[in-house]
Amino acid sequence: MARILVVDDEAAIRELVQGALKSFGYQCETAPNAAAARALLKAQDFDLVISDVIMPGENGLDLIAHVVETYPDTGTLILSALDDPALTQKALDLGIYGYVVKPFDMTSLRIHVACALKQREVQMANRRYREDLERLAEQRTRELHRQQQDYAALVTNLPCVVYTGFTDWSVAFVSEKVRDVTGYEPEVFLSGQKRWSECIVPEDLPTLSEPLKKAMARDGTFIREYRIVDAHGQIRWIQDRGRVILSPESNLDHVSGVFFDITEQKKVREALEQAKEEWERTFDAVPALIQVSDKNRRILKVNAALANRVGIPREDIIGRSCYDIIYGRLEKCPQCPWDNAESLNFPLEREVYNEHLGGYFHITSAPLYNSDGSLAGCISVSHDITALKEAEQEVRRAHWELEQLVSAISSILIGLDPQGRITRWNTMAESVFGLLSTEVLGKKLEDLPLEWQWERVQLAVESCRRKKRIHRVEDVRFTRPDGQPGFLGFTINPMRLDHDTELGLLIMGAEITQRKLLEAQLAQAQKLESIGQLAAGIAHEINTPVQFIGDNTRFLEDAFRDLSRLLEKYQELVQRARQAEDLANLVREVEEAAETIDLDYLLTEIPRAIEQTLEGVQRVAKIVLAMKEFSHPDREEKVPTDINRALENTLTVARNEWKYVADLVAELDPNLPLVPCIPGEMNQVFLNIVVNAAHAVKDAVKDQPDTKGTITVATRVVDDWCEIRVADTGTGIPEKIRHRIFDPFFTTKEVGRGTGQGLAISHHVVVEKHKGQLLFETEEGRGTTFIIRLPMESS
The missing domain is CATH 3.30.565.10 (Histidine kinase-like ATPase, C-terminal domain)
Incomplete structure (x- = not known):
C-alpha cells in the first residue's frame, strides 16, 4: 500500500485530500507546512509527496527541490490554485510527476496520483537497470583487460614470431620476437616501411603461393619453408605455420600464423634428406605414441600408432635407437633425461616440439626395472598436443579479432590505469586526435601534444576518481589534426581491476563539432526567422497607419489646391471691393487679417509641407515593402x-x-x-x-x-x-x-x-x-x- 504525504497550509484541503486518498486505498499523512513535512520525511518513508506551492515559511517548490535531492525514490506532485505557465515550467524543471490545479475533482486527483506512483516505479526500475548495466560494463572491461594481459604475455613468451599479414605482404601484426629473427624492429613492418616479401630470397618467392591454395582447398592450415635475408645480410631459414582467413566471398583475406627460425635445424635436415622424407610421410600420423626402450635407448616394442606415425614397419623399428626413430637423429638427443635416470623423479613429464614428427608432444616416461631392482629401460607415452597449440593460436586470433572489434568502435575509447597512464587508445581516438596508439600507450593524457581544454578534462577525471561515479564533460574545445577547431564530449567511467586497489578509468567520447555547427546554424536560422516574423508584423502594423496618413495628406493636397483657387477669387474680389466706397472698411479688415496670418507665407509653405509629408510616406512604404519581402517565408528549392x-x-x-x-x-x-x-x-x-x-x-x-x-x-x-x-x-x-x-x-x-x-x-x-x-x-x-x-x- 503506497504511503503519501500531503503538505498544505489549509486544514480543509489536507482533510479533503487525505480522505480521498484513503478511500483510494493509500496510506496518508499530512503536514501544515514545509518544516513539518521535512520532519515526517526524516522519520518515515513515503512513496509520494503532494504539496501546495504558496505556504507560510518555506514554499512548496523549495520543499519539492529538497525531496528530489534528498529522497530520489520519493515521487512529487504539485497541488496548487496557481495556474501559471512559468510556475508550471519551474515545477517541471524540478522533476515533479504532476501538477493538479485547484479546484479539482476526485477523479482527476486519483488519476494524477496513480500516474505519479506509476512514474516513480518506472524511474526506480530504470535506475536499477542503469546500475546493473554499469556493473556489467565494468565487469566486461576488467575481463577484457585481463584477457589483453594474458594475450600479451602469451605472445611474448612464445618461442616463435606471431604475425598477421595480407596478400600484398603487408603486416597488420607481428610480435616482438621478429627482432631476434630478422634484426628489424616490429615497427619497420607495421608502419609499411618494409614488406615481408622484401626479406624473402627472390627465387623462393614463387613457391609460397601454392601452400596457400592447398590450405584454401582443405582445412585452411599450411606449413611452408623458405629463406630470408636478415638485417645483417645473413640467410636464415624460416618455417611458416599458419591458417588462411577467407573473406565472405571465399577469397583469401589475410593470413595468421607463427614462424620459427629453423636455420640450424635446416642444416641438419639437409644432411639427412632421406630422414626428412620419412618425417614428411608421417607428418599427419595419429598423435598417441607408445614405446618401450632398454637403457641403451634401443627400441624393444612400439604400438601401431607410433609405427603408423613414423611410417616404418613395426619389425623394422625394433632394435633401433629411439632418437633415430622418434627424433630422426644419428646420436642421442642433447640433454637427454635418461643420462641421469637414477636421479630423476618418476613419472617424468615434459612438453617438447618434435620437428621429425611435426607436432607438439606431451611425453610421460616411467622406468622399467629388472628383478634385482636395477634399471632395465623405460616406457614412454607421447600425446600429440598440436591441436591444443593450434587452439592457442585460435585464442590469439580471437584476441586479435577482439582488438579489431574494439578498434572499430565508432566512439573514442581511452583506458587509463590507476596512475593515469594510457592503456587503451582505439582507432577512433587515433583518427580524432591524429596520434597512433603506439605513440601514446604508457603516457599520461596531460603529456600528449594535444591542443585542448585539458583543465576541464582533468577536473572531470579527478572528480570521477574521487566520487567513484560516472562523470560527463560536454563541449570540450580542441584543435583537430587538420588545424580546424572542434568540440568533444566525454563520459568518464570508473573502472576497478581485480589486481588493483586503485581505480582505473575508461573514457568514452565522440567529436560533436558537426552537431555543434548544426545547433548554431539552427539557432541562427531560428533567430533570423524570429526577426523575419517580427519584421513582417511590424511592416503589417506600420502599413495601415501609413496608408491612411498618405490618403489624408493627398486629400489635404487636393483640398488646398481647391482652396487656393477660391483664395485667388477672394483676392480678385478684394481688389474690386476697394473701388466701392461703402466696402472700403471691410476691405481693410480683410487685408489686415491676411497680413496677420501671413497668407503669402502659408500659400508658399503649405504645398511644400504636403510634398515633404508625401515623400516621407513613400520612404516608409518602401522600407515596409523591403521588410515584407526580406521576411517572406523561405523556400527550400531554388x-x-x-x-x-x-x-x-x-x-x-x-x-x-x-x-x-x-x-x-x-x-x-x-x-x-x-x-x-x-x-x-x-x-x-x-x-x-x-x-x-x-x-x-x-x-x-x-x-x-x-x-x-x-x-x-x-x-x-x-x-x-x-x-x-x-x-x-x-x-x-x-x-x-x-x-x-x-x-x-x-x-x-x-x-x-x-x-x-x-x-x-x-x-x-x-x-x-x-x-x-x-x-x-x-x-x-x-x-x-x-x-x-x-x-x-x-x-
Whole structure:
C-alpha cells in the first residue's frame, strides 16, 4: 500500500485530500507546512509527496527541490490554485510527476496520483537497470583487460614470431620476437616501411603461393619453408605455420600464423634428406605414441600408432635407437633425461616440439626395472598436443579479432590505469586526435601534444576518481589534426581491476563539432526567422497607419489646391471691393487679417509641407515593402530570383547598421538576369556580409567621429557566374587569420558582437547548397572585398 504525504497550509484541503486518498486505498499523512513535512520525511518513508506551492515559511517548490535531492525514490506532485505557465515550467524543471490545479475533482486527483506512483516505479526500475548495466560494463572491461594481459604475455613468451599479414605482404601484426629473427624492429613492418616479401630470397618467392591454395582447398592450415635475408645480410631459414582467413566471398583475406627460425635445424635436415622424407610421410600420423626402450635407448616394442606415425614397419623399428626413430637423429638427443635416470623423479613429464614428427608432444616416461631392482629401460607415452597449440593460436586470433572489434568502435575509447597512464587508445581516438596508439600507450593524457581544454578534462577525471561515479564533460574545445577547431564530449567511467586497489578509468567520447555547427546554424536560422516574423508584423502594423496618413495628406493636397483657387477669387474680389466706397472698411479688415496670418507665407509653405509629408510616406512604404519581402517565408528549392532587388531589400533592412558609419554606393547591373537560388538563404548571406562590412568600417573610423567610410555593393555577369561584390574601406583582415575566417565559431569580435557563425554559414550556403564560390580580397588598413559567385544555371 503506497504511503503519501500531503503538505498544505489549509486544514480543509489536507482533510479533503487525505480522505480521498484513503478511500483510494493509500496510506496518508499530512503536514501544515514545509518544516513539518521535512520532519515526517526524516522519520518515515513515503512513496509520494503532494504539496501546495504558496505556504507560510518555506514554499512548496523549495520543499519539492529538497525531496528530489534528498529522497530520489520519493515521487512529487504539485497541488496548487496557481495556474501559471512559468510556475508550471519551474515545477517541471524540478522533476515533479504532476501538477493538479485547484479546484479539482476526485477523479482527476486519483488519476494524477496513480500516474505519479506509476512514474516513480518506472524511474526506480530504470535506475536499477542503469546500475546493473554499469556493473556489467565494468565487469566486461576488467575481463577484457585481463584477457589483453594474458594475450600479451602469451605472445611474448612464445618461442616463435606471431604475425598477421595480407596478400600484398603487408603486416597488420607481428610480435616482438621478429627482432631476434630478422634484426628489424616490429615497427619497420607495421608502419609499411618494409614488406615481408622484401626479406624473402627472390627465387623462393614463387613457391609460397601454392601452400596457400592447398590450405584454401582443405582445412585452411599450411606449413611452408623458405629463406630470408636478415638485417645483417645473413640467410636464415624460416618455417611458416599458419591458417588462411577467407573473406565472405571465399577469397583469401589475410593470413595468421607463427614462424620459427629453423636455420640450424635446416642444416641438419639437409644432411639427412632421406630422414626428412620419412618425417614428411608421417607428418599427419595419429598423435598417441607408445614405446618401450632398454637403457641403451634401443627400441624393444612400439604400438601401431607410433609405427603408423613414423611410417616404418613395426619389425623394422625394433632394435633401433629411439632418437633415430622418434627424433630422426644419428646420436642421442642433447640433454637427454635418461643420462641421469637414477636421479630423476618418476613419472617424468615434459612438453617438447618434435620437428621429425611435426607436432607438439606431451611425453610421460616411467622406468622399467629388472628383478634385482636395477634399471632395465623405460616406457614412454607421447600425446600429440598440436591441436591444443593450434587452439592457442585460435585464442590469439580471437584476441586479435577482439582488438579489431574494439578498434572499430565508432566512439573514442581511452583506458587509463590507476596512475593515469594510457592503456587503451582505439582507432577512433587515433583518427580524432591524429596520434597512433603506439605513440601514446604508457603516457599520461596531460603529456600528449594535444591542443585542448585539458583543465576541464582533468577536473572531470579527478572528480570521477574521487566520487567513484560516472562523470560527463560536454563541449570540450580542441584543435583537430587538420588545424580546424572542434568540440568533444566525454563520459568518464570508473573502472576497478581485480589486481588493483586503485581505480582505473575508461573514457568514452565522440567529436560533436558537426552537431555543434548544426545547433548554431539552427539557432541562427531560428533567430533570423524570429526577426523575419517580427519584421513582417511590424511592416503589417506600420502599413495601415501609413496608408491612411498618405490618403489624408493627398486629400489635404487636393483640398488646398481647391482652396487656393477660391483664395485667388477672394483676392480678385478684394481688389474690386476697394473701388466701392461703402466696402472700403471691410476691405481693410480683410487685408489686415491676411497680413496677420501671413497668407503669402502659408500659400508658399503649405504645398511644400504636403510634398515633404508625401515623400516621407513613400520612404516608409518602401522600407515596409523591403521588410515584407526580406521576411517572406523561405523556400527550400531554388527559384529564379532578382538579385538586385534582394540586395536592395537587404540594404534597406540593414540601413541602421551602416548609415552612421559609411556611405553606400550601389553599382547594380540593370541588365542582370534572374539567378536560380534560394532567396531567403541568400538574403541571410547578403545580410551577414553587409553587417560584417559595416562593423569593419566602424572599427576603422572609430577614432574619427566626423569621418565615414564607404561600402560598395556591385553586381555583374562574369562568364557563367552572377558575381556580387561587397567592398568596404574597413580595417582589412590580418594575414595570420585569413585562413580561418570561414571556420565555425571563429571570430575576432568582442563578446556579444559576434558568434563566429556568420561567415561559416554564408560559406555553407554559397558553396555547399548553391555550388557557388565565396572569396575575398583584402589589404590590412585599406579594406576587404567579399566576392560571391552564383552559377547562372541551376545544377
